[in-house]
Amino acid sequence: MPEYAILILPSANRVYTGTSSRLLCGELAAFGAAVVPGGVGEPEVREIAGADYVTFTTAEPLGEDAVAYLSNLSSLYVLFEVTGALFRPLPLRPLDRFDSDLLTIQKYPGKTNELFTKLLLNLTVLASDRPGALRGGRLRLLDPLCGRGTTLNQAMMYGFDATGIETDGRDFEAYEQFIKTWLRTKRIKHTAEAGQLRRHKVRLGRRLEVEYAPTKEEYKAGETRTLTYLNCDTLTADELLRPRSVDVIVTDAPYGVQHGSHHAREAGPARNPRDLLAAAVPVWTRVLRPGGALGLSWNTNVVKRAELVEILTRAGLAVREGGPYDGLAHRVDQAIVRDVLVAARPRE
Numbered sequence: 001m002p003e004y005a006i007l008i009l010p011s012a013n014r015v016y017t018g019t020s021s022r023l024l025c026g027e028l029a030a031f032g033a034a035v036v037p038g039g040v041g042e043p044e045v046r047e048i049a050g051a052d053y054v055t056f057t058t059a060e061p062l063g064e065d066a067v068a069y070l071s072n073l074s075s076l077y078v079l080f081e082v083t084g085a086l087f088r089p090l091p092l093r094p095l096d097r098f099d100s101d102l103l104t105i106q107k108y109p110g111k112t113n114e115l116f117t118k119l120l121l122n123l124t125v126l127a128s129d130r131p132g133a134l135r136g137g138r139l140r141l142l143d144p145l146c147g148r149g150t151t152l153n154q155a156m157m158y159g160f161d162a163t164g165i166e167t168d169g170r171d172f173e174a175y176e177q178f179i180k181t182w183l184r185t186k187r188i189k190h191t192a193e194a195g196q197l198r199r200h201k202v203r204l205g206r207r208l209e210v211e212y213a214p215t216k217e218e219y220k221a222g223e224t225r226t227l228t229y230l231n232c233d234t235l236t237a238d239e240l241l242r243p244r245s246v247d248v249i250v251t252d253a254p255y256g257v258q259h260g261s262h263h264a265r266e267a268g269p270a271r272n273p274r275d276l277l278a279a280a281v282p283v284w285t286r287v288l289r290p291g292g293a294l295g296l297s298w299n300t301n302v303v304k305r306a307e308l309v310e311i312l313t314r315a316g317l318a319v320r321e322g323g324p325y326d327g328l329a330h331r332v333d334q335a336i337v338r339d340v341l342v343a344a345r346p347r348e
Helices: 014-034 064-070 114-127 131-135 150-158 169-185 216-220 234-240 262-266 273-287 305-314
Strands: 003-008 044-048 051-057 076-083 086-089 140-143 161-165 190-199 202-212 225-231 246-252 288-299 330-333 336-344
Touching: 003 014, 014 044, 014 051, 014 064, 014 114, 014 330, 064 076, 064 131, 114 131, 114 150, 114 246, 114 288, 114 336, 140 150, 150 161, 150 225, 150 246, 161 234, 169 190, 169 202, 169 225, 190 234, 234 273, 246 273, 273 288, 273 305, 288 305, 305 336
Parallel strands: 140 161, 140 246, 161 225, 246 288
Antiparallel strands: 003 051, 003 076, 044 051, 076 086, 190 202, 202 225, 288 336, 330 336
């Protein structure tokens, strides 16, 4: 059987680097089940010449399409075809439409690791009824707890339309300043409009709306993407977005502990992670289209997995369990053990 090996991309976060190979095994299995013809054999972590690799087999040699999909694995550095003791690197074709500093330039306490954000987005798209969108398809993404926009930036890299919702005004201001500066510095053709967010003449918060394209030619041809940031309560999502208008919902829930982020220090009863998710998941589900998927990461020290599964199930979502969706829990710091749940809204 054809054999392959993935050299892991080093991460600036030492703790995440220590667990990224195990997370990549689950992510790779999800890719195999959804978009690789014939699937992949069970991935395993092996040390080769002093470096960690994730190795796997396939029923048939990887074609160009399969390699193009796997090029978007979150922690992939180099993909090798293995023949005996020889490693032949395969040319990668990642989707990334912009420079990597869109994801890495922002530095602040409590930022979600951008490699993990990519993993969570990948798993969510693969669980939807349009997994092929990871090869340049156009999806609409919602991050209903978007903070300073790491998920929104990854959506831009993939060419998705994205909407973020965040109640913290300082996060809104920081992201507005960042994305406007970044777009101008990179000379990316765009328009950006900020203003008040109102509904039925009631002020709900602020909004930022950006329309952009990677090239001037695409912009002139009308082949643009949209980025919207709404500074308001996530519980108003179903009032501000059309029902069934979102393809994927991807978010990193508040951890409920102090880990350097001002969110934790300001989290009153309304921001308690358990209560917030119980109230918000039904709201989010109403804007998710049938066949779409929701991917959620959270701190298991604050909300138990079984509790969250019950919340998602009550909202009418089918939780993906077993196989690649098990074994994704990992330590972030002494107070945070992060896990992932992915669920799909069944077709009617």
